[in-house]
Amino acid sequence: MSKDEAVQVSDLLRPRHVGMPIKRTEDPRLLTGNGEYTSDRRPDRALHVAFRRSEHPHAKILRIDTEAAKAALGVVAVFTGADIADDYKPVIPFSRMPSYYATPIMALATGKVRYVGEAVVAIIADNRYLAEDALELIEIEYELLDAVNDPELAVAKDAPLVHELAQTNVLVAREFKKGDVKADLASAHIRVRDRFEMSRIAPLAIEPRSYSAEFENRRDSITLYTSSNIPGIVRDALSESLDLPGNRLRVVAPDVGGSFGSKGSLYPEEILLCVAARKLRRSLRWTADRLEDISSSSQAFAEIIEAEMGFDKDGIAIALEADVIGDVGAYSIYPWTCGLEPVQVVSFLPGPYKIQSYRGAVRAVATNKPPTGPYRGVGRPVSTFVAERLMDMGAKALGIDPLEIRRRNLVRPEEFPYRIASGIIWDKTGFVECLEAAAEAAGYESLLKQQRAARAEGRYFGIGLATYAELTGIGSRIAVAPGMPINTGSETAKIRVDSTGAVTAAFGVASHGQGLETTLAQIIADDLGAKFEDIRVIQGDSDAVPMSTGTYASRSAVLGGGAAKHASYILREKIKKVASHLLEASAEDIDVSGGFASVAGTDRKVTFKQIAKAVYSDMRTLPVEAREELEGSFTYDPINGTTAGATHLVAVEVDPVTCFVKILKYIVAEDCGRIINPMIVDGQVHGGVAQGIGAALYEEMVYNEEGQLVSASLVDYVIPSAVEIPDIEVLHIESESAVAGGFRGMGEGGTIGAPAAIANAISDALSPLGIDVSTLPMTPQRLFNLLENARTNVKGSQP
């Protein structure tokens, strides 16, 4: 029996917090303005940083004159890349991927600038207004270079190079292969293919990126408060870069206002603030304005996928082939590398389907745009869009219903664990159960009836399905990003009862809206037997545990939760031992629950406070050898991780006059294993779907031919408001996973399914016109063009 199973059996005996919609511990402070986000920090006499950023996509820096800026009112220091070159080592986003070129990350651009918005000079002044005033006094002379905008042109032999040392703009190329795809496609009954594209988009957290590097003179140390979801990774990278040991460099993510991926990498500004704080021996603050945030935080998608799927006559998908070009921007990011998003597109393209032969090739191509990086769902929003479109195109060509064709191709309950053609292994998950549940809840047959009625009236009513699977809670055997050398496979929980009887649980995971202070406490309340209200969860602090990475890749419920369960179990055994002395009973007869240890079947009990007093303060009740510190610490590694899956079903109506898409019904049936807090799970699904709706219909980072960002405000970059988002119905298929607690990760799934489901629904709505959606977002402008083309074609074909 593995340790995980041992923990699960015992917790069946306990009253349950896990599974209950417990109101969040975080809320009272966040609802009253008592939260503390990084920009709310007020270190003593802090100075403010402002960045002069590149207005050119690609240029050589010939000369920088900072004299006038240095002389300006309130300015304390001005730094260029050259000024601080000896103060840190560039950070290298290393990977073992063959053919990969790791672009070094510098605090400030050095030698040349590679995208509009790249930081070139830092000004440090008494306040932000004065720092920004001085920006205008900096003179930079550039030699303009040809910009690389189009990733398909960037791979040409004579294309200008973003990084000369790489000798190519292809920063990584990979291929996954299984079976003889060419032969299988040739022998297929039917083949469907298209060129798909998802535009460059922004994760767009409402809190802009923000850092506060707080210098402590007495200890000669820095605490970086950062709006990051990977404080542990940031700490380790900065420690290496600045040659500052962990006992003089602490990184804390306090309340963080969302990330969605944009706060999940190390940023040049984090390096700069720490370098400058050490140089000046002063505390420094910086918060991005919206223009800075949108033009310098990591972006996503920007992929073109040529894909083909072959089916036999029964609608079984037998072969799949895809060539992907990812426009990854100017730099590879740390620690995930520029391979993260595009490589995962080909890793996950076969999805939850039993396609036997597969070839997926990908090239990550450097361009003069900001780096791409993690984005909720990583790779899978795009791979799901492509695979689900092909599945629907196949269904249409064969005259099979989209629901039925998925039934025929999904991995079935008896077939798990299942290794898909790209090599990913799915553990037992309710793929088919989710599909059937969504169809039933939607009243699929009645939707089809509604569609027939709408079509009879000349209205464009469409139904869209998307099924997908994701790998969550990934353990040490699989790298979260391909070839990445850092360990993302474990997390530590340290739970202690102190001399006052209070329970403090420390983690390195870093909530940025997920409510981990609540859900982790729910687990501990059950498994330790503490009172929920008495548990204080510390998270997002590199000083809390010796090593951590953070919260990303749908891992914190599985890894943090698993660590919480095991650490609780260790501490509970210690509490039982002490209680057995105090209550003069055998430790096996002691039950721990609700903050008490009691002798089972009696009313004899002691509180955690009494137990703490006996161990730490009262030197008469326990023998010396029984005064063991009340702490349980455990580092949990789920080894492989676990699968999560879902089906999204959406009904839309397309208005051919305004070209707007109205969402009439949205259903998600998902399997995230045992649910810790159903209220929070529903909230995560709602938000994920809303973000996916944005990606499907509205959001697009537009760079013009000169490489300038022309959608740099929230007027031009449109994220959905309350008016655009429908009510979403969420169904749960709660099949327990094999990891501790039976949990699966679920924070990202909503964003994975929505673009595909909506693309299928729009295609279905417009199928009378022969329109297939192959590009997202399907903005009113794109829809207008498709409708115009269709009308012209229809007219053209008339005699």
Added chain:
Amino acid sequence: MKMDIAVTVNGRKYQEIVEPRLLLSDFLRETLGLTGTHVGCEHGICGACTVLVNGDSVRSCLTLAVRANGAEITTVEGLGTPEALNELQHQFREKHGLQCGFCTPGMLITGMDLLKKYPLASDAEIREGLSGNLCRCTGYQNIVAAIRAVVDQQDGNAS
């Protein structure tokens, strides 16, 4: 040149000397230390910085502090306390109308304004009223539910 201003914020009187260019959002956060008002875009779109000025919701990032001279301002700190949430705050917690909490102060202030001024008979009306406040976490569904719950309660009390 600096200017004298007198404002009342959450019932407390302040007199400060400020630059004419100082934004009301920066005045509240930096000068008075009321960091509950959040700044998300500084161009009036996201709504996170919304405060009540003389009873009307206003973008504090688009307002100069000197324009608020003589005004009564309510920020999120003026609504309730962690121990005693006001009814809207309470319903946001009950309905899980917040996740990261960054847009929440603006949502609450806008919600207070809507509840005072409009009947909010339908959810569509609530959604319309919230359309100037962006949230990336919740998908809005539970925010609408929280405001709906307060409306229903007020209607129940009125009848």
